Amino acid sequence: MAPRTPNSTTAIQGTRPSAGEHTVTGGGWRRHLSPHMAMLMPAIIVLAALSIFPFIYIIYLSLTGAKLGSSELPFVALKNWIHLFNDPGVLHSWQVTLTFGVVGLVAEVGLGLGIALVFYNAPWGRNLLVTLFMLPIFVAPVVTGLLWRFMLNSSYGVYAWILQNLGMKLDVLGNIKTALPAVIAMDIWEWTPLITLIVLAGLQSLPIEPQESARVDGASSLQVFRYVTLPLLSRTLLVALLIRAMDILRYFDTIFITTAGGPADTTKIIGQRLYEVAFRFRDLGYAAAIGLSMLLVTILLGRAFVTLMYRRD
Amino acid sequence: MGRRSARRTLRYIILYLVIAVVMAWALFPIVWMILSSFKTQVEAFQMPPRLIFQPTLTSYLDLFNEGHFADFLKNSLIASLASVFFALLLGAPGGYALVRGGFRQKQGIAFWIISQRMTPIAAAIVPLYMMFSYFSLINSVGSLIIAYSTFNLPFAFWLMMSFFEDLPIECEEAALVDGCTWFGTFWNVALPQARPGLVATGVLALVFAWNDFAFATAFTSTGTQTVPVAASLLISQQGIKWGQAMAIGTMIIAPMLAAGVLVRRHLVRGLSMGAIK
Numbered sequence: 001m002a003p004r005t006p007n008s009t010t011a012i013q014g015t016r017p018s019a020g021e022h023t024v025t026g027g028g029w030r031r032h033l034s035p036h037m038a039m040l041m042p043a044i045i046v047l048a049a050l051s052i053f054p055f056i057y058i059i060y061l062s063l064t065g066a067k068l069g070s071s072e073l074p075f076v077a078l079k080n081w082i083h084l085f086n087d088p089g090v091l092h093s094w095q096v097t098l099t100f101g102v103v104g105l106v107a108e109v110g111l112g113l114g115i116a117l118v119f120y121n122a123p124w125g126r127n128l129l130v131t132l133f134m135l136p137i138f139v140a141p142v143v144t145g146l147l148w149r150f151m152l153n154s155s156y157g158v159y160a161w162i163l164q165n166l167g168m169k170l171d172v173l174g175n176i177k178t179a180l181p182a183v184i185a186m187d188i189w190e191w192t193p194l195i196t197l198i199v200l201a202g203l204q205s206l207p208i209e210p211q212e213s214a215r216v217d218g219a220s221s222l223q224v225f226r227y228v229t230l231p232l233l234s235r236t237l238l239v240a241l242l243i244r245a246m247d248i249l250r251y252f253d254t255i256f257i258t259t260a261g262g263p264a265d266t267t268k269i270i271g272q273r274l275y276e277v278a279f280r281f282r283d284l285g286y287a288a289a290i291g292l293s294m295l296l297v298t299i300l301l302g303r304a305f306v307t308l309m310y311r312r313d
Numbered sequence: 314m315g316r317r318s319a320r321r322t323l324r325y326i327i328l329y330l331v332i333a334v335v336m337a338w339a340l341f342p343i344v345w346m347i348l349s350s351f352k353t354q355v356e357a358f359q360m361p362p363r364l365i366f367q368p369t370l371t372s373y374l375d376l377f378n379e380g381h382f383a384d385f386l387k388n389s390l391i392a393s394l395a396s397v398f399f400a401l402l403l404g405a406p407g408g409y410a411l412v413r414g415g416f417r418q419k420q421g422i423a424f425w426i427i428s429q430r431m432t433p434i435a436a437a438i439v440p441l442y443m444m445f446s447y448f449s450l451i452n453s454v455g456s457l458i459i460a461y462s463t464f465n466l467p468f469a470f471w472l473m474m475s476f477f478e479d480l481p482i483e484c485e486e487a488a489l490v491d492g493c494t495w496f497g498t499f500w501n502v503a504l505p506q507a508r509p510g511l512v513a514t515g516v517l518a519l520v521f522a523w524n525d526f527a528f529a530t531a532f533t534s535t536g537t538q539t540v541p542v543a544a545s546l547l548i549s550q551q552g553i554k555w556g557q558a559m560a561i562g563t564m565i566i567a568p569m570l571a572a573g574v575l576v577r578r579h580l581v582r583g584l585s586m587g588a589i590k
Contacts, residue, residue: 035495036414043407043470044422046399050463051429054440061440068442118331129332131577133339137584138573140524142541143562146548147346150555156358158345193339194584201581201589239588246431253526257545271435278439279531291436295428302428309588310420 058295061288068282080289090290092265093273099180100269101248104187105241111188112195112240113233117225119196120203130200134193141190145257148186149173176266179259183267186254191247195240202236203229235308242305249298270294343566350559357556372556373564380543382561389539392454392529393522396461397469400518404469405511409499411470412477413485423471427586430467434527437463442531456532457539461522468521468586469514475587476510477503513579516572523569540565 062080064073084090119130139147151159154171163172172178206229214228252271255261261268261276268276270290278287349357351368376382411419441460442451450456480503488498504511526541533542544561547554576583582590 036410036416039406039496039499040410040414040416043403043466046403046462047426047429047466047470050459050466051425051432054437054444054463057444058436058440061443066443071446115335118328118335122328122332123325129336131574133336134577134580135343135570135573136339138520138524138569139343139566140526140541140569142524142526142545143346143565144342146544146558146562147342149548149553150349150559151342151345156360158360158362161360161362189339189342197581198585198589205590236589239585243585243588249433250431251527252435256527256530257548271433274433274435275438275527275531278435278442284439284443287439291433291439294433294436298431298433299428302424302431305586305588306420306424306427309586310423 058288058291061285062292064285066284066288068279068284076285080286083286084289084293089265090270090273093268093270096180096265096267097248097269097271100184100187100267101245104184104191104248105244107184107188108192108195108244109237109241111192113199113237115192115196116199116203119200130197134197136190137193137197139190141251141253142257144186144190145254148182148254149258152182173259174263176263179263179267183255183258186258187248190254191244195244198236198240199233202233206232238308239305242301242308246298246301246305249294249301343570346559346566347563350556350563352556354556357559372560375554376557376560379557382540382543384536385538385540385543388454388457388533388537389523389541392457392461392539393519393525395458396465396522397515397518399458399462400465400469401473401511401515404466404471404514405473405504405507406496406499408470408473409477409503412474413482413503423474426467426471430464430471430586432463438527438531441528445532451532452534452537454533454537457525457529457537460528460532461525465518465522469518472514472517472583472587473507473510475582475590476507476514479590480506510579513576513583516576517580517583520569520572523565 061073063075063077065076065079066073115133119126119133122129136144148159149157151157152172154160154169160172163169170178172182210228210232211224214224219227248269249271252269252275255267255269255272256275259267261272271294274287274290274294277283277290348364350372351370352363352366353369353371356363356366411422416422437460441456441463445451445456445459450459484506485498485502488502489495493501524541525539526545529539529542530545533539538546540561544558544565547558547561573580
């Protein structure tokens with residue numbers, strides 16, 4: 001390949017073109033970095049103030065014995081961290097979080113994929129049906145919690161009434177066997193539509209040719225799905241999974257409202273435990289250590305997400 | 314005609330039966346809540362459930378008369394609208410500058426922003442609580458505006474980047490050649506083209522802030538509560554005022570359902586953080 005004439009602007013500034021960036025001969029996009037800087041900086045400064053200060057502060061807090069309602073910050077070195085790795089309660093909460101996440105995500109992806117395929121093959125009213133189907137996404141988690149408490153109430157809840165007619169007479173949210181499945185079911189109800197929407201968008205953007213040619217070659221519908229469509233959807237599904245995984249770590253509202261972690265800690269996901277450590281046991285130093293461990297997991301998931309995102313083209 | 318078409322008809326019948334079941338599963342709780350909010354307390358508790366009843370506004374009237382619902386509504390509106398305003402004000406130009414400025418650290422900044430948007434709420438509450446206490450911001454709507462900006466600003470910044478990336482660069486180039494300034498190009502050329510994206514970003518940011526419960530319950534008390542906190546407080550030691558709970562729930566979700574339908578076209582992009590268009 002013949003060497004290109006170097007773009008003088010590029011050479012002077014030493015930057016190299018990257019994805020999404022456009023080189024304009026003579027126009028000199030890069031000669032005007034300062035006005036861009038002026039537009040970028042306010043946002044970056046505020047973002048930094050909103051993230052870096054709290055981040056440094058939470059690291060510092062995790063090394064102190066800070067208590068809620070006290071302004072003293074006694075330095076305790078690694079005491080909270082040592083406690084964190086020896087606390088059976090925290091370990092239990094991570095296990096509950098993992099169960100919640102794995103069961104919830106498998107169900108959401110399975111159902112979401114199936115429902116998306118059903119909508120995808122529906123010839124009439126697809127748009128209207130999907131628009132109605134996605135509504136649970138917008139229900140505030142606190143309302144979801146209240147609503148399910150109402151419907152699962154053993155003496156006047158409509159879902160409890162249905163369960164009773166099926167021969168299951170129990171207080172669903174108060175029973176150690178059924179509480180966790182119930183709060184997972186709430187999550188599945190609220191977020192399966194999101195997976196459905198994402199998969200549907202993925203299906204609609206797929207090239208039609210590979211599926212057609214597989215069919216011409218005599219593949220059954222199931223084979224086309226398994227060996228052609230599904231691999232093409234893998235990136236879409238992974239994006240959906242990562243977002244939902246980060247969300248499960250992020251929110252604890254529904255559990256706070258429905259079971260508050262009970263009965264007997266069976267639904268105490270890690271976010272709920274942190275909230276209790278901070279605001280019921282008033283142990284902010286220890287809560288900070290738990291929070292940092294959660295943040296670490298989110299950062300790993302976020303790293304995977306960004307890598308996946310920039311791999312697309 | 315014949316077997317082929319009969320089989321296709323059967324296929325569609327099964328397909329739409331499945332859709333009916335799926336729709337019932339997704340929508341029944343919402344419909345049930347709305348129906349219950351218009352029942353009297355006695356009717357709402359009747360099992361087997363009554364589907365035909367005389368609708369009443371008692372629960373809604375109680376909510377306004379017994380409590381300070383109007384104040385809570387005001388707090389919710391101020392906190393969420395202000396955070397959306399700041400998020401768009403800083404996020405739109407910031408996102409534009411990062412897309413068009415040719416910065417080398419783009420991917421690094423992107424990662425920083427996404428981790429900020431996804432930070433577990435419980436983890437963010439602890440340092441924010443201490444900082445708000447220090448600046449005497451606890452129990453103020455101001456604390457909520459700041460707290461909501463911790464997720465809405467990175468969200469707006471990130472999503473606007475995705476919308477600006479889609480714009481054809483030629484129009485902006487032409488404006489620059491004609492002597493338009495960078496900011497002028499952003500304001501007069503790029504932003505009007507990205508308006509649907511800006512609206513979708515604002516609406517989704519509004520949903521996130523409006524629906525928040527955890528921050529609001531940690532940072533506010535009686536006078537500064539938001540509507541979701543007020544809803545949670547209907548569960549009290551004396552029992553739950555279910556009629557009012559269903560009425561407040563209906564009022565919390567109604568505007569957000571409308572918002573969701575409004576931005577339906579950009580929803581997947583918005584909720585997948587721009588990863589899927």
